[in-house]
Amino acid sequence: MSASVGQPQRVWATLALVVVLLGLLLALRLVLIVPILRKKAGLKVNQKPRKRSEDESIKVAVFLGSGGHTAEMLKLVSALDPARYTERIYFVSHGDQFSSQKARELETSLASTRTRIKSESRREKDDTSDSTPRVVVEELPRARRVHQSFATTPLTAAQCLLVCIDHVLVRPLKASWRTGTRPRRRPQSDSGRSPPVSRKNDVFADLLLLNGPGTCVPLVLAVYIRKVLGLHAPHIIGKFRRRMSRLARMK
Missing domain, CATH: 1.20.890 (cAMP-dependent Protein Kinase, Chain A)
Incomplete structure (x- = not known):
């Protein structure tokens, strides 16, 4: 017994x-x-992005808030070289038609500019591959709606987090396994050298631009889940006063 x-x-x-x-x-x-x-913990904090070759493209994810936040972020994106930042993913809150429309208008403008200068660029003349920018606009459920009760906020925040995990982690990994490629690990920077990295389908983005808080919080949490799992995670830029200086380091 x-x-x-x-x-x-x-x-x-x-x-x-x-x-x-x-x-x-x-x-x-x-x-x-x-x-x-x-x-x-007394450990060295190294947030400097790794050096990239001039011909290596950068995949950018951008979260567009509402009102002035959207205008601010789109102004920043418009300053990026579309020949270098060839892949851009825009995230907008559910029902935010204004931000979605402005993102598409910006991409239409960038596409026309790229077409106009294509014949003048020697690098693009020599490049026979398809360098047309691939642009995606995705909707995320709001972490907290306007005037929503704080008692129900955890439920909507959890829903938003699950959708963010799907976009940031699940979908890229599914694409990786469908094509038979292995998930890319985070580059090791402790030795001061970064190994050459090829484009993998499991990469969510190389750079994440956002202006929070709000729905940005679940999006950042989803990125850190990738880091916990040891997968390649984007460099996060969330402070406007630091964006231009950090973008310069990505070049």
């Missing part, structure tokens, strides 16, 4: 130990990837 009673206790004790160990591993991983936690 005592043996039968003690066996479930050992099972629960083992499960508790496994949960504690997993929690410790997760906490250690967060300390290694979250800059503010690395700083508090």
Whole structure:
């Protein structure tokens, strides 16, 4: 009788130990990837993006808020070289037709400009591949609607997080497995050298531009889930006063 009673206790004790160990591993991983936690732990914080070759394209994801945030972000995107930043993904909140329309108008303008200068660019004359920009506009459910009760906010925030995880993690991995390519790991920068990186389908983006908080928070959390799993994650730029200087480092 005592043996039968003690066996479930050992099972629960083992499960508790496994949960504690997993929690410790997760906490250690967060300390290694979250800059503010690395700083508090006395570790070196290295947020400098890796050097890229001149012919390497950069995939950009942009979250467009509403009103002035959209105008601010589109002004920044319009300053990017479409020949270098060839892939752009726009995220807008559900029902934000204004931001979606403005993003498409900007891409139409960029496409016409690119067509006009194509014959004048020696690099594009020598390039026989299809360099037409690939643009996608995706809708995300709002993390919190205007005047929404704080009691129901966790539910909508969780829904938004799940959709963000689908866009940031699940879809790229599905595309990777469909094409038979292996998920790309994060480049190691501790040695001061970054290995050559080829374009993989599992890459969500190389650069994420956003202006939060709000729906930006679940989007950033989804990016950090990629980091926890050791997958390639985009460089996040969320402070307007730092955007132009950090974009210069990406070149």
